[in-house]
Amino acid sequence: MRWTDKLRLRWRSLSRRPQVDAELDDELRFHLDQQIEENLAAGLTPEEARYAARRSIGGLAQIQEECRDMRRVNLIQNVLQDLRYAARMLRKSSGFTTVAVLSLALGIGANTAVVSVIHAVLLRSLPYPDSGRLVRVARQYTHEGAVVGYLSVPQMEFWKENSRAFESLAGCRGGGARNLVSGAGREWISTMVVTADFFRALGVSPVLGREFRSEETRLGGPQAIVLTDGLWRGQFRADPSVIGRAVTLDSESYTVVGVLPPGFWFPEKRDAFLPLRPNGGIGDTGLNTQVIARMKPELNLRQAQAEMATVFESYSRRYPDQVTSDERGVALIPYQDSLVGDVRLNLLFLFSAVGVLLLIACSNLASLLLARLAARQKEIALRLALGCSRGRLLGQFLVENLLVSFIGGLAGLLAAFWVLQAFVALIPFDLPASAPIRLDLPVLIFTLVIAVGTGLAFSLVPVLSSVRVDIQAALKAVGRSTTAGPARQRARSILVTGEVALSAVLLIVAGLLMQSLYRMHQERLGFTPQGLITFETPFASEGHRGDTELASFVRTLSERIQSLPGVQSVAAINVLPLDGQNNIPVQRAGNPEQSIGGMEYRMITPSYFEAMGIPLRRGRFFTADDAGAAPSVVLINETLARRWWPHANPVGDRVVVGRYEQQEFPEIIEPPREIVGVVADTKGPELKAPARPTVYIPVAQARGAGSMSWVVRAGLSAGLAQQLRRAVADIDSTQRVIRMQPMTEIVASTTADSRFDAWLLAIFAGVALALSAIGIYGMVSFSVAQRRHEIGTRMALGASRGDILRMVVRQGVTLMAIGLVLGIAGALAVARSLASLLYGVRPSDPVSIPAVSLLLLGVGLVASYLPARRASRVDPIVALRYE
Amino acid sequence: MGKPSDLVQGTLDLLILKTISLEPKHGWAIAKRIQQISNEELQVQQGSLYPALHRLEQQGWIKAHWAETETGRNAKFYALTRSGRTQMEKELANWDRLSTAINLVVQTDEA
Numbered sequence: 006m007r008w009t010d011k012l013r014l015r016w017r018s019l020s021r022r023p024q025v026d027a028e029l030d031d032e033l034r035f036h037l038d039q040q041i042e043e044n045l046a047a048g049l050t051p052e053e054a055r056y057a058a059r060r061s062i063g064g065l066a067q068i069q070e071e072c073r074d075m076r077r078v079n080l081i082q083n084v085l086q087d088l089r090y091a092a093r094m095l096r097k098s099s100g101f102t103t104v105a106v107l108s109l110a111l112g113i114g115a116n117t118a119v120v121s122v123i124h125a126v127l128l129r130s131l132p133y134p135d136s137g138r139l140v141r142v143a144r145q146y147t148h149e150g151a152v153v154g155y156l157s158v159p160q161m162e163f164w165k166e167n168s169r170a171f172e173s174l175a176g177c178r179g180g181g182a183r184n185l186v187s188g189a190g191r192e193w194i195s196t197m198v199v200t201a202d203f204f205r206a207l208g209v210s211p212v213l214g215r216e217f218r219s220e221e222t223r224l225g226g227p228q229a230i231v232l233t234d235g236l237w238r239g240q241f242r243a244d245p246s247v248i249g250r251a252v253t254l255d256s257e258s259y260t261v262v263g264v265l266p267p268g269f270w271f272p273e274k275r276d277a278f279l280p281l282r283p284n285g286g287i288g289d290t291g292l293n294t295q296v297i298a299r300m301k302p303e304l305n306l307r308q309a310q311a312e313m314a315t316v317f318e319s320y321s322r323r324y325p326d327q328v329t330s331d332e333r334g335v336a337l338i339p340y341q342d343s344l345v346g347d348v349r350l351n352l353l354f355l356f357s358a359v360g361v362l363l364l365i366a367c368s369n370l371a372s373l374l375l376a377r378l379a380a381r382q383k384e385i386a387l388r389l390a391l392g393c394s395r396g397r398l399l400g401q402f403l404v405e406n407l408l409v410s411f412i413g414g415l416a417g418l419l420a421a422f423w424v425l426q427a428f429v430a431l432i433p434f435d436l437p438a439s440a441p442i443r444l445d446l447p448v449l450i451f452t453l454v455i456a457v458g459t460g461l462a463f464s465l466v467p468v469l470s471s472v473r474v475d476i477q478a479a480l481k482a483v484g485r486s487t488t489a490g491p492a493r494q495r496a497r498s499i500l501v502t503g504e505v506a507l508s509a510v511l512l513i514v515a516g517l518l519m520q521s522l523y524r525m526h527q528e529r530l531g532f533t534p535q536g537l538i539t540f541e542t543p544f545a546s547e548g549h550r551g552d553t554e555l556a557s558f559v560r561t562l563s564e565r566i567q568s569l570p571g572v573q574s575v576a577a578i579n580v581l582p583l584d585g586q587n588n589i590p591v592q593r594a595g596n597p598e599q600s601i602g603g604m605e606y607r608m609i610t611p612s613y614f615e616a617m618g619i620p621l622r623r624g625r626f627f628t629a630d631d632a633g634a635a636p637s638v639v640l641i642n643e644t645l646a647r648r649w650w651p652h653a654n655p656v657g658d659r660v661v662v663g664r665y666e667q668q669e670f671p672e673i674i675e676p677p678r679e680i681v682g683v684v685a686d687t688k689g690p691e692l693k694a695p696a697r698p699t700v701y702i703p704v705a706q707a708r709g710a711g712s713m714s715w716v717v718r719a720g721l722s723a724g725l726a727q728q729l730r731r732a733v734a735d736i737d738s739t740q741r742v743i744r745m746q747p748m749t750e751i752v753a754s755t756t757a758d759s760r761f762d763a764w765l766l767a768i769f770a771g772v773a774l775a776l777s778a779i780g781i782y783g784m785v786s787f788s789v790a791q792r793r794h795e796i797g798t799r800m801a802l803g804a805s806r807g808d809i810l811r812m813v814v815r816q817g818v819t820l821m822a823i824g825l826v827l828g829i830a831g832a833l834a835v836a837r838s839l840a841s842l843l844y845g846v847r848p849s850d851p852v853s854i855p856a857v858s859l860l861l862l863g864v865g866l867v868a869s870y871l872p873a874r875r876a877s878r879v880d881p882i883v884a885l886r887y888e
Numbered sequence: 889m890g891k892p893s894d895l896v897q898g899t900l901d902l903l904i905l906k907t908i909s910l911e912p913k914h915g916w917a918i919a920k921r922i923q924q925i926s927n928e929e930l931q932v933q934q935g936s937l938y939p940a941l942h943r944l945e946q947q948g949w950i951k952a953h954w955a956e957t958e959t960g961r962n963a964k965f966y967a968l969t970r971s972g973r974t975q976m977e978k979e980l981a982n983w984d985r986l987s988t989a990i991n992l993v994v995q996t997d998e999a
Contacts, residue, residue, distance in 0.1 A: 010948060028954075029938075032915060032964045036934060039916040062934045071935070075942035 022082075029072055033065060067392055083397065084404060091405035101377060102409065105370050108776060109413025109459070112363035114420025115769075117444065117452045118428050119359045121421070123352050125442040131341055132270050132439045134208040135299075139340035140306070142174070142296040142313075147331045154343060158281075158289035160320070160327070161200075161296050164335070168316045170309035174298040175203040178288075180279050182543060182741075186253040187240055193741065194236060194276035196254075201280065204231075204265075206299045211263035213237075214248040221262075222280040230259040231278040234267040254279075270439045272344050290672060291589075297340060310337050326668045344437040354762065354842065357835075358511065362769050363459070365507050369776045371463040372500040374406065376787045378471040385471060395473075402468040403461070410460025418444070418452055433757035466496060494788070501780045502824040508773035509828020509861055510835055515770040516853035517836055517846055518763035524845035525756050531687030531696065532582060533618035536718055537748035538725060539581060542733060542740055543712040556632070556705045558737065559713060563610055565732045572719040576613035577704065579606075581714045581748075583755045586690040590665035591700055593649050593658070594677040600665045604645075605689055605699040608707040614684055616718050622646075624656040624682025631681075632705030639678040645698035646683045655680050660700065673709075678702070692755045693844050716748065762842060774860075777824075778868045785817045786872035797881040806877040813876050817869020818862065825861050829854055900932065900940050902983060905949065905968060905976040912967035914957065915941060941966060949975050 017025065037058055044054035062068070095102045130136045142164060143154040156164075158176065165174045180196035204216040211231060220226040230252065232241070241247045250261050259279070283289045300309050313335040321328040378385075385398060421444060429442050436442065542562075544555075559577050566575040580587045591604035611627040614620075622643055631638050639660055646655050663674035686696035704710060719725060726745050733742050753760075789796070796809055836848030846853075907913065907921050918941075919932045944950045949972030955965050968976065 014946065028964065031962070033934075033938065035914065035961065035963045036916045036919075036938075038961075064935075068935050068938050071939040072942040075939045075946060 087404035108366035110416035112366035113417025115359040117421035118424040125438040141343035145336040170312040171298040173206040175206040198281040214263035231263040406464035414456025505824025506827035511770040513832035515766040521844040534748035540745040574616040576616040637678040640701040782868040800881040813873035821865030912965040914963035
């Protein structure tokens with residue numbers, strides 16, 4: 006028979022089922038009649054003949070069912086029927102359905118959202134051709150894992166000339182905000198300066214024009230600019246004739262040479278690119294330039310790394326004074342890894358948290374399923390006794406559970422859509438995603454797989470155990486509620502215990518993070534942020550203001566602001582605490598061995614310490630007279646004083662800016678400065694790190710300040726911001742004012758990552774706690790309902806209400822306690838790997854664990870007390886009569 | 889008297905195919921025929937016969953049609969198809985090999 010005929014037969018069986026069934030009926034009836042006739046012929050009475058024939062044939066219905074099975078159509082019909090039945094069951098038990106779907110939606114939604122982020126950030130490759138060959142070239146230091154991703158320009162050029170591992174090697178660094186004047190008007194744009202083969206290294210070519218030529222990256226060569234698609238469409242109205250046109254940047258003329266493709270992406274968002282033109286200045290000799298290289302296709306990372314080791318050796322032989330004693334070589338980091346950095350840990354942390362949440366939701370679901378199936382035990386036994394196959398029952402329950410998880414998955418997907426938006430909006434760390442973070446196909450497949458996977462995994466055990474009933478025992482107990490089989494009871498206990506353990510892990514870790522957050526807030530800042538408003542006045546480019554011009558701008562603006570009503574004090578500094586770093590080499594005069602390469606360097610106005618509330622420890626503050634030609638002075642912080650003058654008074658001693666060991670930096674070298682005082686420590690760039698050695702220079706004696714930040718101590722009135730802006734504009738109408746914000750906000754933003762992690766985990770832990778409470782409550786009330794008869798008997802035999810109460814509560818609290826012990830062990834293991842997210846608190850912290858234990862035991866007590874009270878109110882007469 | 893379970897696994901199919909290889913028969917006749925030819929040694933239970941018939945039909949080895957019996961009643965007759973005949977010959981050959989082999993073993997004097 007051809008397969009078409011087979012198909013026809015199957016289709017007939019399926020589509021014309023009544024007729025096929027009728028035929029089967031006729032066929033079997035014919036057989037029965039023949040048997041009866043034969044029996045009659047053998048001399049039996051008609052009644053005997055019929056009876057004997059029936060008996061010899063056996064169960065007609067069973068034969069019919071088997072014949073249908075043989076026709077292979079039952080499978081489809083069964084599934085359809087099961088689906089209808091399941092939908093009806095779920096509608097009827099709306100409580101179960103709601104809890105199940107909601108908890109699944111929660112678990113699946115959160116997972117889908119986090120996986121979308123992980124997919125976009127960690128898994129999707131960067132939008133450059135063959136992006137696996139891109140590496141970040143970094144400096145490797147001797148202390149474990151210390152890698153600095155910035156090089157000096159001379160070093161970059163040495164790598165470029167001497168290494169043979171790369172197809173191309175390019176550098177880039179920030180080019181600051183520039184004032185662009187074109188035909189369409191003027192606008193502030195953000196720029197980046199790049200070497201000639203920057204775009205070639207990335208594998209990107211401009212859609213219009215070309216990338217930079219090497220003469221454009223030489224001092225004195227023609228000035229050129231490459232536009233991004235966004236800037237081209239906005240400022241230049243997508244005009245294709247823009248190539249070759251001259252535009253003005255900060256009053257200098259540049260020629261547009263290229264426009265980048267619309268999909269161009271670089272982790273740092275810029276409007277335009279300018280050529281990097283080394284001029285031997287501090288910008289080039291300092292460690293400021295990111296270097297990205299494209300490895301040759303025939304090399305792998307290890308080979309390239311080995312090649313760079315030999316290049317580094319020849320570099321340190323050639324320029325021994327350029328290599329510090331703790332520098333060990335060159336690190337090549339796959340470019341994507343270098344972008345992801347700390348975000349990876351944060352994302353994986355989130356992923357584990359939502360994974361645990363899903364596990365808890367699923368155990369809750371499985372435990373609910375067990376309860377439901379236990380309640381249907383008699384139905385199951387009856388159906389098995391009536392000839393229903395175990396496989397058929399199994400199939401039916403699986404269909405029912407898959408339906409639940411499917412609906413849960415759909416709801417989860419909807420939830421994920423919202424959660425994802427919230428995530429992306431709230432995540433405080435930069436997500437280096439090269440494409441929009443959204444729910445795309447791989448993520449949808451992931452959701453489908455976990456929805457179906459959890460449905461199967463968490464229904465298989467309960468369902469398998471429930472169809473393996475002892476029919477006789479179950480049926481004998483008809484009319485009396487059976488005590489659930491010990492196996493099932495144990496399965497539920499394990500699930501609930503697991504749920505409690507996982508919740509305990511989440512709660513403890515959340516507790517530790519909360520404590521870290523608290524410790525961070527308790528950390529002494531070294532200044533008083535309350536009542537301070539800050540803003541920044543960036544200078545358009547280097548050389549925009551000469552040093553004297555800058556000093557006079559700062560002085561004039563200070564006086565102007567000081568005269569505003571309500572202003573108590575005003576000061577300026579190049580970098581605010583917790584807001585970044587700016588460090589250069591400094592040496593104790595006459596002591597080359599006392600050098601610090603990364604000395605924090607602050608240029609301030611004399612009133613800075615007073616405005617910030619930073620106390621003086623020794624000597625004096627600056628005055629207005631510490632300016633220009635007056636003797637060069639410096640203030641140092643306590644950390645530096647302790648390091649270089651552990652037992653002596655530093656006041657009167659001298660330091661040299663721009664000198665490291667035997668090395669001098671011509672760009673910044675200064676005559677020695679006399680220390681006039683020591684001030685208290687303040688936090689450096691990071692809240693988590695102790696104060697760094699710092700020198701303070703009066704701005705009136707400083708050179709080359711790029712930008713100043715202002716702190717104004719005043720009653721925070723609504724009009725103040727406006728008045729400050731006006732004050733700046735009155736002095737220089739072209740001067741921009743950015744980042745006007747209270748100092749407290751800068752402090753808060755440094756703890757944003759930790760706050761996000763801590764609160765998110767606290768929310769998860771809260772949900773987990775609620776789910777566990779439901780789990781325990783459900784478990785205990787179910788077993789109370791099952792043991793009504795037993796409880797009635799106990800009371801009839803003299804057990805007091807208190808005895809019953811204690812017995813039931815003990816059951817719930819025991820589970821809680823076991824789960825708790827497991828959870829504490831788990832949390833200790835987990836917290837160790839989270840050490841870098843913790844601050845000032847050890848995993849085995851003596852506060853979190855007892856607090857969480859008390860909380861969980863309390864919840865366990867309440868969750869089992871409610872059903873226990875119900876149990877203790879059982880009227881023994883009613884309970885026994887009811888049975 | 890043989891019970892269905894005494895039938896060697898898979899031989900019921902062969903018996904059915906062989907029985908209808910000469911002319912189409914209905915279920916009752918197939919059961920009776922097997923019983924007669926085997927000298928009442930093999931008795932096919934309805935519980936196995938009809939599912940087997942439906943299975944063979946699904947596999948395309950036999951096909952069914954409704955026709956009148958000698959006694960004038962409507963019954964479902966099963967006939968061998970071409971692929972059913974091939975299948976029967978294959979199973980016969982198998983059976984021959986198997987039974988010869990078993991005979992060899994069980995009839996050897998020293999076991």
